[in-house]
Amino acid sequence: MIQLYNTLTRHKDELKPLDGQTVRMYTCGLTVYSQPHIGNWVGYIYWDVLVRLLRWQDIPVIRTQNITDVGHLTSDDDGGEDKMEKGARREGKTAWDVAEQYIAIADHEAYEVLKLVRPDHLVRATDYIQQQIDFARGLDEKGFLYKIDGDGMYFDTSRLADYGKLARLDVAGLEAGARVSVAGKRNITDFAVWKFSPTNTKRDMEWDSPWGVGFPGWHLECSTIARETLGDTIDIHTGGIDHIPVHHVNEIAQSESLTGQQFAHIWLHNNHIKVDGRKMSKSLGNIITLSDITARGFSPMAFKLAILSKHYQTEGNFTWDILEAAQARLDHWRGYAALRHQTHDTLDDDDEKDEQEGTVSLLAARQALIEKVNDNLDTPGALALIDEAFSRLDHAPLEKIHRGGLLQFIEIIDEVLGLDLAASTPDITDDLKRLIIQRRSARAEKDWQESDRIRDELLAAGITIRDTPSGSIWAWK
Structure with missing residues (x-):
């Protein structure tokens, strides 16, 4: 049974697919106006674990993730400029070219570097413009939109008695002027559904609509793409905690106003990560990217491990010391994973070994790991369990290790947490194995000089040796 903390209900809810079979899940994607930094990847690492967990337990999941390549303004009050246009001006390119550049970078980092599971639907906002216009037209026909001349079409939040229920907003008590920099808003919480292009400037990205030439508001794309790919009501919606008070509240408002149905049953929100205890910002010069991490010789999997060592609801902190500790932990685990190549010739049949005194098996740890992650994605607890399970092998003779249990434990770690333990620890070559045998002979003959020479040769090939009884x-x- 999977229990997840639901922002909407403020408690853990059991995940039960609404149709009794398939989980439909939506994740807010990147705005592709600049190079992604490590903070951008935090949520996607957690939600990747959720998808993996579901599929490991044979629960089908269809997941959609958008790509925001238009409409995300630089402020939540609809008074800022489009981030894509800002990025285009910064780089001296068109907004279309900027989108292509950073979509390619994000795609590489997500699915080749971090090895995340690719969503079933990875959708650019600009590919769903007509659908967004149709969605907004439906809202307009129902009387939810009004026009601000020279600015855009706005959603009238006063039409909803439960506006802000996700964030539990005290709408009446909001500070005067908050979220109201656009003149003409009827209510401080009203938001743009369609923005008009400036009359004296041609934008890179603009389209004809029933209300005039312009572009969709940021919130519209997520509601539309979710509906088009997953249906009117979905099981899970994920995103960062910064999306709760504005973006996700507005998604709910426009989606439920159009369909008359609950938009999402479970809302999951990840907390953020700081760098050296401070928020990442260009002004502080503390923006860190995955390229910065790999350039220092760290594995992307060590970064994932560092993220998973904190619960998704807990604010994280990144330091190079923390990453170094995560790399050491990962290397330690990889050492245990390599044991699977060294037990073939000395093991009795695993079925017989189950009955032998002193045998070390990790079979029970597999289910314990799933139970940890099933409990609201308790990844810190799962990592601690892995540490404890592997430590049981520390003083076990190779002939006493249950190889099948070890293989299955490594498999579940890789499948659920996505850490690539098996892929990063292939078997060594026959030549290297012969060197190990030669070193063993040299040590038996107390030829320490030859033993050290072979050890150094192995080290040069990337292999370390630990001598045990x-x-x-x-x-x-």
């Missing part, structure tokens, strides 16, 4: 055990450096 049950023999020499190798690991990838």
Whole structure:
């Protein structure tokens, strides 16, 4: 049973697919106006674990993630400029070219570097313009929109008795002037559904609509894309906590006003990560990217491990020391994963070993790991469990390790947490194995000079050796 903390209800709810079979899940995607930084990837790492967890338990999931390549303004009050236009001006390119550039970078980092599971629907906002116009037209026909001349079509939040229910906004108590920089708004919480292009400037991205030439508001794309790809009502909607008071509140307002149905049953929100205890910003010069991490020799999987060591609802902190500790933890786990290549010739049949005294098996740890993650994605608890399970192998002779249990434990770690333990620890070559045998002979003959020479040769090949009472055990450096 999967329990998830639902922002809407403020408690853990059991995840039950609304149709009894398939979980339909929507994730707010990146705005592709600049290079993604590590803070941008935090939520996607957590939601990737959720998708993996569902599929591991044979629960089908259809997931949609948007790509915001138009309409995301630089302020939540609809008074700022489009981030894509701002990025285009910064780089001396068109907004279309900026989008292509950063979509390619984000795609590479997400699915090749971080090895996240690709969503079933990865949708650009600009590919769904007509659908967004149709969605907005439906709202207009129902009387939810009004026009501000020279600015755009706005959603009238006073039409809804429960506006702000996700964030539990005290609408009446909002500070005067908050979210109202646009003159002509009827209510401080009203938001743009369609923005008009400036009369004296041609934008890179603009389209004809029933109300005039312009572009969709940021909130409109998510409601539209979710509806088009997943249906009127979905099981899970995910995003960052910064989306709660404005973006997600507005998605709910326009989606439920159009369809008359509940938009999403479970809302999941991840907290953010700071750098050295401070918010990332260009002014502070503390923006860190995945390229910065790999340039220092760290594995992207170590970054994932560092993120998963904090619960998704807890504010995280990034320091290079924290990443170094995560890399050491990952390397330690990789050493255990390499044991699977070293137990073939000395093991009895695993079925027989189950009955042998002193045998170390990790079979029970598999289910314990799933139970941890099923409890509101308790990744810190899952990592602690992995540490404890692996530590049982520390003093176990190779011939006493239940190889099948080890293989299955590594498999579930990779499948659910996506850490690539198996892929990063292939078997060594026959030549390297022969060197290990030669070193063993040299040590038996007390030829320490030859033993050290071979050890150094192995080290140069990326292999470390640990001598134990049950023999020499190798690991990838």
